Amino acid sequence: MNASRLDRRQFVLRSALGAAGLYSLIDSFTAAPARAALAPKTLIRPREQHLLRNLEVIRRNGVEVIVPPLHHQVVTAKLLVEAKAKPLLAARTELERALQRLDRRFQPTPQGLGVAAAWGDSYFRRFVPRLANGVEFPDYLPVDDQSSRLSGQRTPVLQRSPRFRSDDETLVLEENDVALLFRSDSLDHIAAGAEAIFGALGGLFEITSIRKGFVGGGFDGGPGLPKQMALAAGIAGAELIPDGSQLFLGFTSTQRSAIAMDRITNFETLVGVTDQWPNGYFRGGTIMHLSHLFEDVHRWWTTFSFDEQARSMARPGVSLREGMFTLPDDASQLRSERELRDDAKRFGAVGHSGALHHVSRLDRNVVDNYGAVRKRGASFIQRADFNTLDNPFFQSARPEADGQLAEPAAGLHFIAFAPTAGLFHRMRWAMDGVLSGKSELGIEPRSREQGFNSVLRATHRQNFLVPPRAHRSFPLAERLRTSA
Numbered sequence: 001m002n003a004s005r006l007d008r009r010q011f012v013l014r015s016a017l018g019a020a021g022l023y024s025l026i027d028s029f030t031a032a033p034a035r036a037a038l039a040p041k042t043l044i045r046p047r048e049q050h051l052l053r054n055l056e057v058i059r060r061n062g063v064e065v066i067v068p069p070l071h072h073q074v075v076t077a078k079l080l081v082e083a084k085a086k087p088l089l090a091a092r093t094e095l096e097r098a099l100q101r102l103d104r105r106f107q108p109t110p111q112g113l114g115v116a117a118a119w120g121d122s123y124f125r126r127f128v129p130r131l132a133n134g135v136e137f138p139d140y141l142p143v144d145d146q147s148s149r150l151s152g153q154r155t156p157v158l159q160r161s162p163r164f165r166s167d168d169e170t171l172v173l174e175e176n177d178v179a180l181l182f183r184s185d186s187l188d189h190i191a192a193g194a195e196a197i198f199g200a201l202g203g204l205f206e207i208t209s210i211r212k213g214f215v216g217g218g219f220d221g222g223p224g225l226p227k228q229m230a231l232a233a234g235i236a237g238a239e240l241i242p243d244g245s246q247l248f249l250g251f252t253s254t255q256r257s258a259i260a261m262d263r264i265t266n267f268e269t270l271v272g273v274t275d276q277w278p279n280g281y282f283r284g285g286t287i288m289h290l291s292h293l294f295e296d297v298h299r300w301w302t303t304f305s306f307d308e309q310a311r312s313m314a315r316p317g318v319s320l321r322e323g324m325f326t327l328p329d330d331a332s333q334l335r336s337e338r339e340l341r342d343d344a345k346r347f348g349a350v351g352h353s354g355a356l357h358h359v360s361r362l363d364r365n366v367v368d369n370y371g372a373v374r375k376r377g378a379s380f381i382q383r384a385d386f387n388t389l390d391n392p393f394f395q396s397a398r399p400e401a402d403g404q405l406a407e408p409a410a411g412l413h414f415i416a417f418a419p420t421a422g423l424f425h426r427m428r429w430a431m432d433g434v435l436s437g438k439s440e441l442g443i444e445p446r447s448r449e450q451g452f453n454s455v456l457r458a459t460h461r462q463n464f465l466v467p468p469r470a471h472r473s474f475p476l477a478e479r480l481r482t483s484a
Contacts, residue, residue, distance in 0.1 A: 147422030237298030284468030331377025352451030
């Protein structure tokens with residue numbers, strides 16, 4: 001790519017794709033998790049982009065915990081392609097060839113490289129306004145059957161993110177055309193993936209942000225990666241983070257029972273959720289919510305007792321051994337909406353996970369469209385969030401608008417995969433005390449009594465549609481009228 005053709009900001013952004021900055025310390029603080037090797041012939045590449053293979057499961061405090069990839073990076077962009085069929089088809093071919101080259105080089109595992117291309121509302125609205133058969137945006141998108149029943153009108157699975165009750169007026173509701181998620185135990189693999197897409201194909205994309213971070217690194221004992229990284233960055237309160245913590249706030253978040261690591265998050269899997277079973281174009285796809293949150297580490301570790309932290313994370317009345325930061329979160333821990341209301345009335349407070357159960361878990365055993373039995377309490381939201389010291393991003397094309405600062409800040413790049421945006425929104429509203437029928441618990445959404453909202457502040461949000469692997473590159477471009 002000829003650097004003279006790039007403006008200075010894009011040149012800086014592209015140069016940062018493979019840069020590690022503070023994150024170069026990670027590999028000196030911890031080794032990549034030990035994982036069983038997979039023979040190439042035994043690996044079947046999934047229909048889904050968002051699913052990784054060969055994730056290790058360990059036990060902590062008797063709880064099964066998934067060990068996610070160590071390194072994460074998200075790159076968001078606007079498209080530089082002309083909004084016509086032929087240029088889009090040419091761009092589709094370029095992107096797909098690049099992704100297939102990565103497929104041949106890396107397995108979709110933590111030891112290799114997970115890559116997921118996600119497309120924003122603006123991509124479909126601007127670049128695919130009408131299909132060749134005359135169907136217009138958003139009518140060609142999958143239908144969210146549940147939200148349609150609740151609202152009384154046809155609702156697509158992809159909706160723009162609203163501003164939630166605990167979000168302040170500074171929150172940016174983003175409009176990126178595309179986001180690429182890269183996950184691996186190897187920084188070099190992530191750099192190779194990002195360069196293959198946004199470096200080699202720079203003429204297709206105008207990068208808007210680069211977001212980096214990490215998860216784990218404390219499962220094998222010692223101080224743990226979040227604590228070491230926070231100390232290195234000079235984060236206030238870092239010395240108080242317990243040894244072995246997975247996240248800056250101490251508590252483990254990847255309990256196997258709480259994370260949907262298979263196709264239950266797909267559009268088509270659960271009966272009655274969308275119209276994509278059995279032959280929908282987007283079968284094998286999902287919705288991705290992407291946001292950035294600042295975490296007040298100092299306040300969390302200096303003003304909350306352990307009992308209050310446990311209540312904030314789980315529910316009022318929970319009894320835990322001091323320093324127990326990996327909590328059971330299986331069906332036995334579920335809180336119904338009725339129990340949640342009772343907690344609010346009795347204690348004047350609710351916990352984070354307890355507030356979400358009634359909208360993020362199955363309330364009974366069901367058989368899905370594939371014939372698999374899904375047990376009561378199974379989660380249909382897959383979290384893929386990661387610790388970050390970005391402020392709020394590693395690099396931004398709009399530093400003033402994004403509030404970009406040079407000094408590190410403790411936070412989270414929050415990623416969740418869900419069968420529909422509507423389901424995710426109902427879960428996120430519940431986190432702020434808004435329940436079914438928009439009724440409220442009567443707790444101020446940013447108070448200490450509403451989960452752990454008081455130590456979080458969201459800065460950016462956006463929803464994306466993650467197509468199946470077969471349609472990951474410029475989805476629906478092949479269904480445009482070619483004379484356009």
